[in-house]
Each structure stands twice: as structure tokens, then as C-alpha cells.
Amino acid sequence: MNLVAPDSMSDPLVGSAARLAVAEPIVEILSAEKVFANGFRGLAPIDLAVGRGEFVSLIGPSGCGKSTLLKLIANLIEPSDGKILWWRGAFDDVGKDGRQxxxxxxxxxxxxWARVARNVRLPLDFLRVPRAEAEQRVQTALAQVDLLPAARSYPRQLSGGMKMRVSIARAMVTEPDLLLMDEPFGALDEFTRNRLDEDLVRLSWERQLTTVFVTHSIYEAVFLSSRIVVMAANPGRVFTEFTVDEPFPRDENFRDSERFASLCRDLSSVLTEASFASRKVSA
Ligand SMILES: Nc1ncnc2c1ncn2[C@@H]1O[C@H](COP(=O)(O)OP(=O)(O)OP(=O)(O)O)[C@@H](O)[C@H]1O
Ligand SMILES: [Mg+2]
Structure with missing residues (x-):
């Protein structure tokens, strides 16, 4: 693990440069900050770039702005200051070929009220993909998450883990280049979550996806990520980041390894520092 010193200990320009130095950036967050309508400063200026094929996790105490940052990247909300680039340009080109x-x-x-297959087909209907091609892509996406047998079931007939897999299939069916996930497995038991993490790591490797993933789980962050961005609160900011130097694809052997345990210990102690920094600044 390659640890960039926490912001409290480092020259912020050095930290900022490190966070922007990626090959072939897919998303660039350039001094973007968020002050909400009620005046609350959710995010202090953030500098962060995510390069092609990276799996970046955002982790940090509750309220540090992980979801806010992900919504900015999804263009669901706008920064109050600074800017965000997608594929080195404005959001207008997102959705075009190679920029899904x-x-x-x-x-x-x-x-x-709709069966699993229809739920997964929904985004293709919005994109006006011809019916036959859409059906084919739905089958492929359902197969990727082992859900072909449930294609004709209704959501109420599925377990929580299966519903989450439908949701992943619905995202994968659009053949995204950039996948944003906000604690997708937070409500699931650990066994199911591990299983879905393995599916996700395989899919993102096979498709060379660029992923930004929010989680509260240290184990999940270490297992999935090529880089982990640790955030702190009051105001929401990037506290530090790790590179997880472990080859992909990863499987349960990595999770059982001493190296995995040691990476989790390192991340846990940095998270404790981030929580402490969150309290300290607000006091
Ligand atoms: N629309 C809004 N108006 C005002 N404040 C907001 C708004 N949305 C979020 N906030 C505040 O901004 C801060 C960051 O919220 P956010 O949801 O991004 O945190 P988070 O890191 O995702 O937390 P959690 O881990 O609990 O999901 C919180 O203090 C939250 O109350
Ligand atoms: Mg959140």
C-alpha cells in the first residue's frame, strides 16, 4: 500500500498534485466544492482525478460528503465553485459512444410491477435500443450476475442480494464506461456482500470499467479498489489516499491473505485519524 500523507501533515499542493496525476483521466474534479442552499458547506474544494480502468473507493465517517461527491460526479448536482470534467470535457458528451x-x-x-428482465431493459428503452438487441443485451447482463433463471420473476420474489444483482445488471446492460456506486451492498449480510464484491471485481476487470464506489466497509474497500480515497468531515474533504498494489482479478485467496489483513489494519488506523480530524475541526 502506498500511503500519501494525511492532509494535516502534508503540503496541500503536493497532495493535490498526487490526486490529479493519473493517466488518461475519465473524471477530473478541479477544486469543486459544494455549499447547499441552506448555507451548509458539504464539501470543501476537492481535487481528484480518476483514470481509465481505476477502481476508486470513497470511504470516511458518516456525513463527510461521499454521496455528495458521487452525485457531483454523476452530474445529479452541480458544484458551487470549481468544475468537473468528464473525458476531459463538459457533461454534454456523456452518453455518447465510449462515454456511458x-x-x-x-x-x-x-x-x-415489472419482471426482472423488464426492469433490466428499462435504460435501453430510454435509449431507444431496438427491441431484439435490447433483449439480447438483457440476457447477457443477467447471465453476468447469475440471474438468468430469475428473468421472469417479480422483484417481490427475490432476496435482497438478488434484487441488488438486478440493479447491477440494469447498470451493466448499458455497457457503462464509468460506473458510480453508492454503498450498493450496505444492507446485505457479509456472505452475500463478499459474493457480490467478487462478481463486481470480475466484471469490472473483464470490462475494464472505471468505477467510483462509496463504502463504509474497510474490507470491501481493500478487496475491490486499486485506490482508496479517505475523506474527513467538517468540512467534507479528501483526507488522504492509498494505492492498493495488488493485481486484478482478485478472489477469495486475496481476502484470506496476510497481506489483505495488513492492508485492512493500515486503512483502519487511517480511518481513525480521519474520524478524529473530523471532530477536531468541528470543535
Ligand atoms: N441537500 C442538502 N442540503 C443541506 N445539507 C445537505 C444536503 N445533502 C447533504 N447534506 C449534508 O452534507 C453532508 C454530507 O452529506 P453526504 O450525504 O454526502 O454524506 P455521506 O458521507 O454520504 O454520509 P453517509 O456515510 O452517512 O451516507 C451531511 O452533513 C449532510 O447532512
Ligand atoms: Mg452517503
Whole structure:
């Protein structure tokens, strides 16, 4: 693990330069900050770039602005100052060939009246993909998450983990280049979460996806990420970041390794520092 010193200990320009030095940036957050309508400063200026094929996790205490940052990247909200670039340009070009963006929320948000296959097809209907091609892509996406047998089921007939897999299939069916996920497995038991993490690591490797993933789980962050951005609160900011130098694809052997345990210990102690810094600044 390659640790960049916490912001409290380093020259902020050095930290900022490190966070922007990626090859082939897909997303560049350039001094973007967020002050909400009620005057609350959710995010202090953030500098962060995510390069092609990276799996970047955002982790930090509750309220540090992880979801806010992800929503900025998804263009669901706008920065109050600074700017964000996608594929080195404005958001207008997102959605064109090679620039597809998909978002997976914490809740699967499925249409209860529609079967699994129809739920997964929804984004293709919005994109006006011809029916036959759409059906084919739905089959492929369902197969990727082992859900072909459930294609004709309704959401109420599925377990929580299966619903989440439908939600992932619905994101994957658009063949995204940039995948944004906000605690997608937070409500699941650890066994199911590990299983889905393994699916995700395989899919993102096979598709060479660029992923930004919000989590509260140290184990999940270490298992999935090529880089972990640790945030602190009051105001929300990047505290430090890690590079996880472990080859992909990863499997349960990595999770069982001493190296994995040691990376988790390192991340845990940095998170304790980030929580402390969050309290200190607000006091
Ligand atoms: N629309 C809004 N108006 C005012 N404040 C907001 C708004 N949205 C979020 N906030 C505040 O901004 C801060 C960051 O919120 P955010 O949801 O990004 O945190 P988070 O890191 O995702 O937390 P959690 O881990 O609990 O999901 C919080 O203090 C929250 O109350
Ligand atoms: Mg959140």
C-alpha cells in the first residue's frame, strides 16, 4: 500500500498534485466544492482525478460528503465553485459512444410491477435500443450476475442480494464506461456482500470499467479498489489516499491473505485519524 500523507501533515499542493496525476483521466474534479442552499458547506474544494480502468473507493465517517461527491460526479448536482470534467470535457458528451455513465444506488429501486428482465431493459428503452438487441443485451447482463433463471420473476420474489444483482445488471446492460456506486451492498449480510464484491471485481476487470464506489466497509474497500480515497468531515474533504498494489482479478485467496489483513489494519488506523480530524475541526 502506498500511503500519501494525511492532509494535516502534508503540503496541500503536493497532495493535490498526487490526486490529479493519473493517466488518461475519465473524471477530473478541479477544486469543486459544494455549499447547499441552506448555507451548509458539504464539501470543501476537492481535487481528484480518476483514470481509465481505476477502481476508486470513497470511504470516511458518516456525513463527510461521499454521496455528495458521487452525485457531483454523476452530474445529479452541480458544484458551487470549481468544475468537473468528464473525458476531459463538459457533461454534454456523456452518453455518447465510449462515454456511458451508470449509477447504482444503495436501494435497488426496482419497478415492483415489472419482471426482472423488464426492469433490466428499462435504460435501453430510454435509449431507444431496438427491441431484439435490447433483449439480447438483457440476457447477457443477467447471465453476468447469475440471474438468468430469475428473468421472469417479480422483484417481490427475490432476496435482497438478488434484487441488488438486478440493479447491477440494469447498470451493466448499458455497457457503462464509468460506473458510480453508492454503498450498493450496505444492507446485505457479509456472505452475500463478499459474493457480490467478487462478481463486481470480475466484471469490472473483464470490462475494464472505471468505477467510483462509496463504502463504509474497510474490507470491501481493500478487496475491490486499486485506490482508496479517505475523506474527513467538517468540512467534507479528501483526507488522504492509498494505492492498493495488488493485481486484478482478485478472489477469495486475496481476502484470506496476510497481506489483505495488513492492508485492512493500515486503512483502519487511517480511518481513525480521519474520524478524529473530523471532530477536531468541528470543535
Ligand atoms: N441537500 C442538502 N442540503 C443541506 N445539507 C445537505 C444536503 N445533502 C447533504 N447534506 C449534508 O452534507 C453532508 C454530507 O452529506 P453526504 O450525504 O454526502 O454524506 P455521506 O458521507 O454520504 O454520509 P453517509 O456515510 O452517512 O451516507 C451531511 O452533513 C449532510 O447532512
Ligand atoms: Mg452517503
Amino acid at each position: 455513465l451508470a449509477f447504482v444506488f444503495q436501494e435497488p429501486t426496482l419497478m415492483p
